[in-house]
Amino acid sequence: MNNNPIEIAKSVQVELVTWRRDLHQMPEIGIELPQTVAYVTQILEQLGINYDASYVNGNGIVALIEGKNKGNHEKVIALRADMDGLPIQEETGLPFAAKENMHACGHDGHTAILLATAKVLQENRERFAGKVKLIFQPGEEYPGAAKIMVEEGVLEDPKVDRIFGLHIGQLVPNMEKGSLASRPGPLMASMDRFKITILGKGYHAAYPDQAQDPIVAAAQLITTIQTIHSRNINPLDPSVISITRIEGGVNQNVIPDAVEIEGTVRTFDEQVRQSIKVRFAEICQGLGQALHVTCELDYSDKYPPLLNHREVTNNTLSVLKSIFGNDQAQELAHPLMSAEDFAFYLAELPGCFFYLANPGLIEGQFHGHHHPKFDLDESELYRGVAAFYSLCLDYLNN
Secondary structure: OOOOHHHHHHOOHHHHHHHHHHHHOOOOOOOOOHHHHHHHHHHHHHHOOEEEEEEOOOOEEEEEEEOOOOOOOOOEEEEEEEOOOEOOOOOOOOOOOOOOOEOOOOHHHHHHHHHHHHHHHHHOHHHOOOEEEEEEEOOOOOOOHHHHHHHOOOOOOOOOOEEEEEEOOOOOOOOOOOOEEEOOEEEEOOEEEEEEEEEOEOEEOOOHHHOEOHHHHHHHHHHHHOHHHHHHOOOOOOEEEEEEEEEEOOOOOEEOOEEEEEEEEEEOOHHHHHHHHHHHHHHHHHHHHHHOOEEEEEEEEEEOOEEEOHHHHHHHHHHHHHHHOOOOEEEOOOOEOOOOOOHHHHOOOOEEEEEEOOEOOEOOEOOOOOOOOOOEOHHHOHHHHHHHHHHHHHHHOO
């Protein structure tokens, strides 16, 4: 009987590619994924795995595999895959390209990896004790359905002891293809969204003294917001404030009534995160009074920082190195400013999120995540299966 996790993972390569390509052609957005849910549950039924597809109004799936080995059957480990796509028109030219929307971030690969892991775990139940909970989640890109699933009890009954997730593609620049990486502590940033509506009084552009100009207020507001990081936050605490949309005005000779500004805030520390939010409110109030406009602030806490559990992550890296070698499993020196709603799970229990580098080339180059020409190298997907499978056996049998 083969005990090599890499060979076990490679044994499902055909299914991995088939499932990934099928899922790639049915990208659905947000928390409404009826086709995807029907496809995933069909595969689970074929594998003989029990599941509950009642989460997030029938758009989240939780499957359970029980080990048959002697040992501690109270242990429960969870593995998570996100299933949603993005509202992007695909331009890869692949024969299995989607016609509407796109899996432009690798979630089709995540789901295929978790299905393949389910298959090898189901076929090797005599090799582990305890239980493996498989979480197929909608809405990672938006609105962060991990939070909804936690609130609906996904980590209970049976209660999960630790959780793992991965991201494929190439979020970390220059990661060697086929390598895996993570780090204890901060791995990814929080992601909050702000929208500021500046309400003034429009008038003829030739008579600005008769107006309350929201354009001028917007310009000063943008400049002042950028001083939060440079003048209000300790320079040793990373943070990013990006203004991504400004909209106002209709013509060259009309001062408008209103301007909208929208953007995102990212950091790794919860205290810094909340202090930035407070400073936003102070700036809006003060600038509004100074320029005789009203600054309405809509500030939404979205995803918290993704903080890997130190002990679990160190053990994860040790397991990955034992499978793939020291050169193929590395500890990252720095976290990323991108965000992930897996952070909601890690806020509840110990776990680890890690990366697999398998960028796919279109026209000779990797175009990056959330791009119309994003693709994956399918030949490396088995590494995600081997990693999940090995992490399950390591925890459940020790």
